[in-house]
Amino acid sequence: xxxxxxxxxxxxxxxxxxxxxxxxxxxxxxxxxxxxxxxxxxxxxxxxxxxxxxxxxxxxxxxxxxxxxxxxxxxxxxxxxxxxxxxxxxxxxxxxxxxxxxxxxxxxxxxxxxxxxxxxxxxxxxxxxxxxxxxxxxxxxxxxxxxxxxxxxxxxxxxxxxxxxxxxxxxxxxxxxxxxxxxxxxxxxxxxxxx
Amino acid sequence: xxxxxxxxxxxxxxxxxxxxxxxxxxxxxxxxxxxxxxxxxxxxxxxxxxxxxxxxxxxxxxxxxxxxxxxxxxxxxxxxxxxxxxxxxxxxxxxxxx
Numbered sequence: 001x002x003x004x005x006x007x008x009x010x011x012x013x014x015x016x017x018x019x020x021x022x023x024x025x026x027x028x029x030x031x032x033x034x035x036x037x038x039x040x041x042x043x044x045x046x047x048x049x050x051x052x053x054x055x056x057x058x059x060x061x062x063x064x065x066x067x068x069x070x071x072x073x074x075x076x077x078x079x080x081x082x083x084x085x086x087x088x089x090x091x092x093x094x095x096x097x098x099x100x101x102x103x104x105x106x107x108x109x110x111x112x113x114x115x116x117x118x119x120x121x122x123x124x125x126x127x128x129x130x131x132x133x134x135x136x137x138x139x140x141x142x143x144x145x146x147x148x149x150x151x152x153x154x155x156x157x158x159x160x161x162x163x164x165x166x167x168x169x170x171x172x173x174x175x176x177x178x179x180x181x182x183x184x185x186x187x188x189x190x191x192x193x194x195x
Numbered sequence: 196x197x198x199x200x201x202x203x204x205x206x207x208x209x210x211x212x213x214x215x216x217x218x219x220x221x222x223x224x225x226x227x228x229x230x231x232x233x234x235x236x237x238x239x240x241x242x243x244x245x246x247x248x249x250x251x252x253x254x255x256x257x258x259x260x261x262x263x264x265x266x267x268x269x270x271x272x273x274x275x276x277x278x279x280x281x282x283x284x285x286x287x288x289x290x291x292x293x
Binding site: 004005007008009010011013014016017018020021022024082085086087088089092 | 201206207208211212215216217218219220221222223224226227231232259260280281284285287288
């Protein structure tokens with residue numbers, strides 16, 4: 001890389017390099033895969049235990065998933081942070097979006113359960129926002145579609161009174177909103193090997 | 196029409212590539228720049244030094260997993276120089292193409 005540059009070559013080089021830097025996001029597929037599996041398992045377990053007549057057992061599945069994910073996520077984030085070769089400001093934006101989501105979700109969970117209402121539909125609707133925004137920031141269509149799917153699933157869950165429909169809507173949105181984009185994102189990350 | 200002279204520090208393929216990579220990032224490690232530019236270690240190291248001497252790039256050396264680690268970021272002076280360079284290139288191309 002030593003020869004003299006013409007102005008058009010300079011501009012092309014600048015565009016190429018900026019494009020490469022922009023695509024250098026942290027590896028975040030792990031979070032979608034882990035939370036997708038945990039939340040899917042929690043929903044299926046809670047559904048299967050719905051007739052157990054034990055509210056504690058029903059809530060335990062969500063509790064276990066939340067605690068497990070809440071422990072694993074920061075550990076992975078810390079270890080991943082040490083491996084990162086670049087600091088992309090967009091990573092921070094994505095981090096803030098998900099941080100704000102977690103705070104809002106926890107407040108909603110406490111508010112809804114405290115007033116005797118099921119927070120599932122509202123949280124599913126809320127999940128759409130960070131998923132959609134992450135997809136837009138990363139220009140990754142599977143996450144954009146995933147976010148849209150959470151909106152649809154949230155509405156279905158909100159207006160449907162049928163348990164099977166509610167569980168199906170949630171599971172479908174989790175598979176195509178988190179797991180499938182997570183798998184595709186992991187493939188892309190493995191190909192780019194940027195972090 | 197007289198054109199503004201292009202900054203000789205940035206008007207070099209590898210140095211311009213380094214600055215272009217860093218302009219969109221908070222910082223990047225040496226190995227990232229090595230991978231993206233495809234340069235040799237020696238050449239990359241020399242051009243980073245040139246950018247550092249010009250005050251365009253800040254270099255921080257540390258240890259990561261017991262190995263030396265070099266992290267680079269664009270300074271405010273470097274960003275200004277980069278913007279000026281891009282503007283000059285665009286003016287030149289606009290005049291030639293227009």
